[in-house]
Amino acid sequence: MSSIATSVTRAEGFQAPGPGDFNLPPIGPDKTFEFLGQEMYLGVTKPMLQLVLVAGVVFVFFWAASRKRAMVPSRLQYVGEQGYGFVRNGMARDLIGSKDFLPFVPYLFSLFFFILLNNLLGVIPFFQFPTMSRIGFVYALALISWLVYIGVGIKKHGFLAWLKLMCVPSGVSPAMYPLLIPLEFMSNIIVRPVTLALRLFCNMFAGHMLLILFALGGEYLIMEMSLAYAPVGIVAWLLFGIVTVFEILVQVLQAYVFVLLNAMYIQGSLADEH
Numbered sequence: 001m002s003s004i005a006t007s008v009t010r011a012e013g014f015q016a017p018g019p020g021d022f023n024l025p026p027i028g029p030d031k032t033f034e035f036l037g038q039e040m041y042l043g044v045t046k047p048m049l050q051l052v053l054v055a056g057v058v059f060v061f062f063w064a065a066s067r068k069r070a071m072v073p074s075r076l077q078y079v080g081e082q083g084y085g086f087v088r089n090g091m092a093r094d095l096i097g098s099k100d101f102l103p104f105v106p107y108l109f110s111l112f113f114f115i116l117l118n119n120l121l122g123v124i125p126f127f128q129f130p131t132m133s134r135i136g137f138v139y140a141l142a143l144i145s146w147l148v149y150i151g152v153g154i155k156k157h158g159f160l161a162w163l164k165l166m167c168v169p170s171g172v173s174p175a176m177y178p179l180l181i182p183l184e185f186m187s188n189i190i191v192r193p194v195t196l197a198l199r200l201f202c203n204m205f206a207g208h209m210l211l212i213l214f215a216l217g218g219e220y221l222i223m224e225m226s227l228a229y230a231p232v233g234i235v236a237w238l239l240f241g242i243v244t245v246f247e248i249l250v251q252v253l254q255a256y257v258f259v260l261l262n263a264m265y266i267q268g269s270l271a272d273e274h
Contacts, residue, residue, distance in 0.1 A: 005071055013147065014216075014217070014220045014224075016213070017209055017213050017216060018239075021059050021209075021212060022077050022133055022134065022230075023207075024046050024047065025045070026044055026045050027043070027045065027046065028213050032208050039176055046129060047129065047131045047134050048067060050118060050121055050127065050129070050131045051118065051137065052133055053180055054114060054117040055114065055123070056114045056116050057117060057131070058110070058114055058117060058158040061080070062083075062084075062113075063082050064076060065079060065080025065081070065237035066080055071268070076126050076141025078192075081111065083109075084109060087105065087108055087109040087243070087259065088101075088105050088109065089114050089253045091108060091112075091256075091259055091263045092104055092105045092108050092263055094215055095260070095263040095264055097270075097272070098265045100267075100270050103199035104152075104263070104266055106147075106271060107148065108262060108263060111145075111259050111262065112255055112256070112258075112259040113140070113237070114253075115132060115141070115200070115255040115258055116130050116252060116255035118130065118132050118137075118250070118252065119131075119132055119204060119252070119254060120208070120248070120251055120252075121254055122204065122211070122247065122251065123211075123244055123247060123251070128206070129206050130204040130207070130251065131202045132200055132254075133201065133204040133208050134201075135197070135201045138197040138198075138200050138201040139193075139197045140193070141197070141200075141258075142193040142196045142197035143193060145193065145196060145262050145265070146192065146193035146196075146247070146252055148266065149192070149265045149266060149270070150162075150189075152266055152269050152270060153165070153166070153269030153270065156269075156270055160180055162269070164270075165271075166184065166185070166188040166269075167181050167184045167185045167188070167189075168180075168184070169184060170183060175236035183243075185272075188268075192265060196258065196261055196262075199254070199257065199258070200254050200258050202258075203254050204251070204254065207247045207250055207251075208247075209245075210243050210247075211243060211244060211247060212245060213239065214239050215236075215237070215240050217233075217236050218233040218234070218235075218236030218237040218240060219233070220233070221236060222234070222235030222237075222242050230237065250259045
């Protein structure tokens with residue numbers, strides 16, 4: 001009985017990861033204030049610095065890759081061209097269409113590599129935090145995408161014609177309009193930026209939570225519990241390695257999906273029929 005009680009006491013000492021682990025403290029001095037009964041702070045945090053760092057890395061890398069262009073490309077130029085061609089041809093041209101895609105390539109190209117590198121920071125030592133697991137950053141990107149999506153449609157069709165295109169499905173009896181128009185308005189104009197943001201955020205949040213759980217749980221079972229729990233801790237660490245590989249795949253995939261949907265939304269906004 002005493003050994004069981006000791007094990008229970010040790011188990012209760014483990015602090016399971018939760019949403020609070022994503023609320024990183026500010027770096028350096030900060031100011032706190034109260035908002036809606038909650039204590040908030042103003043200050044620079046690690047995810048903020050990661051955003052700036054990734055933006056700088058993306059700019060410097062592709063600037064260096066394109067600075068000395070040659071018919072026989074260097075390794076750096078080759079990598080840069082492959083990355084550019086992947087977004088330009090595989091997403092922008094194929095989805096938006098060869099007639100209208102070119103003006104949107106810089107935006108989609110920058111968006112893809114910005115999100116990709118911020119996602120991959122979740123598995124890179126020292127950083128080990130996916131920037132897009134903070135919902136505010138993701139909503140900001142979704143808002144920009146939403147403004148582009150609406151802006152290009154209004155610019156091409158005019159506001160009323162674009163609104164009709166988005167809200168009134170073709171080939172449907174007018175008797176169905178009272179039911180379908182509100183649904184189309186919510187789906188095509190209101191819900192799209194929300195789902196776009198939540199898809200990226202939830203995947204980054206859940207994946208990082210699993211990594212924290214397996215890493216800290218394995219450490220606790222090996223270091224703090226009795227030797228009988230050590231094999232379970234080793235299994236947890238093995239699962240940490242496996243989940244890390246899958247998390248890398250998810251991080252790349254989510255950056256791809258986010259930009260892919262952006263291209264699809266732009267194409268739908270430019271199309272003459274819905």
